Amino acid sequence: MTDSNTNGALHGLRILDLTRVLAGPFCTMMLADMGAEVIKIEQPGKGDDTRHFAPFQNGESAYYMNLNRGKKGVTLDLKGQGREMFLELVKTADVVVENYRPGTMDKLGLGYETLKEINPGLVYAAVSGFGDTGPYRLRPGYDIIAQAMGGLMSTTGWPGGEPTRSGTAMGDVLAGLSVTIGLLAALRHRDRTGEGQKVDVALVDSVVASLEIITQIYLADGRVPERIGNRYESCYPYDSFAARDGSVVIAAANDKLWRLVCGAIDQPALADDERFDTNARRVQRHAEIKPLIEAWTRERGIDEIVEAMLAAGVPASPINTVDRLVDCPHIAGAREMFVDVEHPTAGKTKLTGAHIKLSATPARLRTAAPRLGEHNDSVFGGLLGLPPERLQALRSEGVI
Amino acid sequence: MTDSNTNGALHGLRILDLTRVLAGPFCTMMLADMGAEVIKIEQPGKGDDTRHFAPFQNGESAYYMNLNRGKKGVTLDLKGQGREMFLELVKTADVVVENYRPGTMDKLGLGYETLKEINPGLVYAAVSGFGDTGPYRLRPGYDIIAQAMGGLMSTTGWPGGEPTRSGTAMGDVLAGLSVTIGLLAALRHRDRTGEGQKVDVALVDSVVASLEIITQIYLADGRVPERIGNRYESCYPYDSFAARDGSVVIAAANDKLWRLVCGAIDQPALADDERFDTNARRVQRHAEIKPLIEAWTRERGIDEIVEAMLAAGVPASPINTVDRLVDCPHIAGAREMFVDVEHPTAGKTKLTGAHIKLSATPARLRTAAPRLGEHNDSVFGGLLGLPPERLQALRSEGVI
Structure with a gap:
């Protein structure tokens, strides 16, 4: 393994990270895991709001520690000397990432037009609720706003029930992933041409992009997609089914898998039943098929059902709760999706692992999240060359 | 605008795309929108399964046309001469992307170990249900399996209700975004060192990574997160509320916004009520707060509520259905999230726009999705230099 490999695929990139809370920090977390130098800039004396978000471990926010591992932390008041x-x-720097509301950086005199004057190759990546153009650009954009505005809630949930929020902050996560793609693509263009640019990603747009086939149902057919619980518009049986001790998911997306399901539930004759012999008919008659399968699943435990289906070649899964994930020999074990990191005050913390697996330059959790201003001396002293007495003065003036 | 800009940020990259259905094609769709040359390789005579997925427009699948715009299409039987x-x-090529089950490419004699012998700089990107390592690697991995296995369903839905699937194929979308990040990072490493590598992204891991704070609640506090409908673990009021004609979302994530909500619903005294004066108390007493707000919202229409809240500085949104997205002056208008593309047989189709906005090299929908084998002559003739008579022979032998 060469030195550059130990350092990750993004070794050599310097990212100035002005982001707070989730969408932006999720982006820079991935960049840091892949070896970029991420300098997180926080408000002096206060820091990222999530430093005060539950749950806590020895007084340190697990929310903050998870999303900000591997980053350097400095404090800087962005006005005046700062x-x-x-x-x-x-x-x-190679990249600036921010997730302020559009216009905030301009008011600080730090908008892209200003920054590109002093660094034409800079990639300026902005994440906001509604994006940097259009009539709603100044609307505040929390995750639930994006899930509602972007259509995701309208398609999630049960017939006759309410529109439903994804249990995780999916709008933030989708936007965090998307801005990462944008800035890596923009860096490629810069490397080739020298030209920097602005990357503008909206939570709402990111949610809209995730709808895919749901949107096409309306665009091509003129039908507004309804909430249909756990089943799917395109195939059946592809749904959850009641077990003796909870429920399981079975996904038979084509005719071959349907035949295998019929065998697994001891109803081989169903496979030749003309009522169900095409996927289109099965989708139409889903309400008849579900009880036929549940007659078998209701008498069995979750693990037994999943084992039997997998043995028959049918995709199936338990519906894992988080405690089961953390115990799973595949997810927690082989895939290393939960990783221990030692934090100076919190002690040993278990964080979410890097989910993008690179064979030659593995992404990894390099260091614990920074304490507030932990790297002020090394960044402002080292990178900007400020002497100790100047740093002391900046500290007492509240600039850092 | 320079020539390279017209061509997009990823101009000059050649991607061989063996992916089918959603996760992989979503990745290569974004790469094509950003200017990469994507050569989609399909099975002769049949093509990607989604060519046969509803909805259709003049016999062409809208599902396929949306996810495969901007790509070249060739047919190739991957055995023997193919x-x-x-x-x-x-x-x-710079990149191969595939979303077969792990082991399939090896069986074809086309695994990464083989391909890197002939192109050491190749980035080989694989998307699968469970990833390429671990005890469950060979399990089939449809989207609903990943949503169940990865914990997302367990946290989505209503108290006392069933675990709930996200209304869109979120596991596929998250994995498609994630593998795009991985391959762009790997390309950066290759450009710097000459070394290619394998990118291994699992739908299940991608779902686990999206859980964030939900996972931390268990890891730090030992509490298994429950389904809590539309409200959020970290703040309140941040929920949906009944209106006269449906429901709206209001997101007051801190004390300042709570005071503004109290003013907007004509209950200024509530802002000083000690029962609700910290966010932690409001989360605890959410069941008391919801009816106080709904006493005001139930008497008003959705648009009136959203306008009043926004005017007061409170984040709020209608819960848009897809038809409202397509009519929205912000999403459909300014953000161009729905774009018309002319298809030779389907006619004018409306597709989902590129959601990652790049100022200097805008992503855009370049061409309609390919007809099956549309670019056989230009790719096999042009790129591999095969003469017309050889192409004719390959065609009649069913190789292309």
Whole structure:
């Protein structure tokens, strides 16, 4: 393994990270896991809001520690002297990422037009609720707003029931992934041409992009997709089914799998039943098929059903709760999706592992999340060359 | 605008795309929108399964047309002569993307170990249900399996109700975004060192990574997160509320916003009520707060509520159905999230727009999705230099 490999695929990139809470920090977390130098800039004395979000471990926020591992942490008031110091840092950086509401960076005199004057190759990546153009650009954009505005809630949930939020902050996660793609693509263009640019990703757009076939149902057929619980518009049986001790998921997406299901539930004659012999007919008659399968699943435990279906070649799964994930020999074991990190005050913490697996330059959790201003001396002293007495003065003036 | 800009941020990259259905095609769709040359390789005579997925427009699948716009389409049987032709293409490519079950490419004699022998700089990106390592690696992995296995269903839905699938194929979308990040990062490493590598992304891991705070609640506090409908673990009021004509979302994530809500619903005294004066208390007493807000919202229409809240500075949104997205002056208008593309047989189709906005090299829908084998002559003739009579022979032998 060469030195560069130990350092990750993104070794050599410097990211100035002004992001707070979830969407932006999720992006820079992945960049740090892949070896970029991420300098997270927080408000002096206060820091990212999520430093105060539950749950806590020895007083340290697990929310913050998870999303900010591997980053350097500095404090900087972006007005006055702090603004000048930020501009000095920009000269040395490849990327600035921020998730303020559009216009905020301009008000600080730190908009893209200003920054590109001093660093034309800079990639400026912005995440916001509604994006940087259009009539709603200044609307505040929390995750639930994006899930509602972007159509996701309208298609999630049960017939006759309410529109339903995804249990995780999916709008934030989708936007965090999307801005990461945008900035890596923009860096490729910069490397080839020298030209930087602005990447503008909206939570709402990211949710809309995730709808895919749901949107096409309306665009091509003119039908507004309804909430249909756990089944799927395109195939059946592809749904959850009641077991003796909960429920399981079975996904028979084509005719071959349907025949295998019929065998597994001891109803081989069903496979030749003309009522169900095409996928289109099965989707139409889903309400007749579900009880036929549940007659078999209701008498059995979840693990037995999943084993029997998999043995028959049918895709099936338990519906895991989080405690089961953390115990899973595949997810927690082989895939290393939960990783222990030692934090100086919190102690040993278990964080979510890097989910993008790279064979030659594995992404990994390099260091614990920074304490507030932990890297002020090394960044402002080292990178900007400020002497200790100047740092002391900046500290007492509340600039850092 | 320079020529390279017209061509997109990823101009000059050649991607061999063996992916089918959703997760993989979503990745290569974004790459094509950003200017990469994507050569989609389909089974002769049959093609991607989604060519036969509803809804249709003049006999063409909207599902397929949306996910495969901007790509070149060739047909190739990957066994025998076709395998040799594929290997020739690999010599010219930057990236291979596939979403077969692990082991399938090895059986075809086209695994990463083989391909890297002939192109050491190749980035080989694989998307699968469970990933390429671990005890469950060979399990079939449809989207609903990943949503169940990865914990997302367990946290989505209503108290006392069933675990709930996200209304869109979220596991596929998350994996498609994630593998795109992985391959762009791997390309950066290759450009710097010459070394290619394998990118291994699992739908299940991608879902687990999306859980974030939900997982931390268990890891740090030992509490298994329950289904809590539309409200959120971290703040309140941040929920849906009944209106006269449906429901709306209001997101007051901190004390300042709570005061503004109290003013907007004509209950200014509530802002000083000690029962609700911290976020932690409001989360605890959410069941008391909801009816206080609904006493006001139930008497008003959705649009009136959203306008009043936004005017007061409170984040709020209608819960859009897909038809409202397509009419929205922000989403459909300014953000161009639905774009018309002319298809030779389907006619004018409306597809989902590129959601990652790049200022200097805008992503855009370049061409309609290919007809089956549309680019056989230009790719096999042009790129591999095969003469017309050889192409004719390959066609009659069913190789292409």
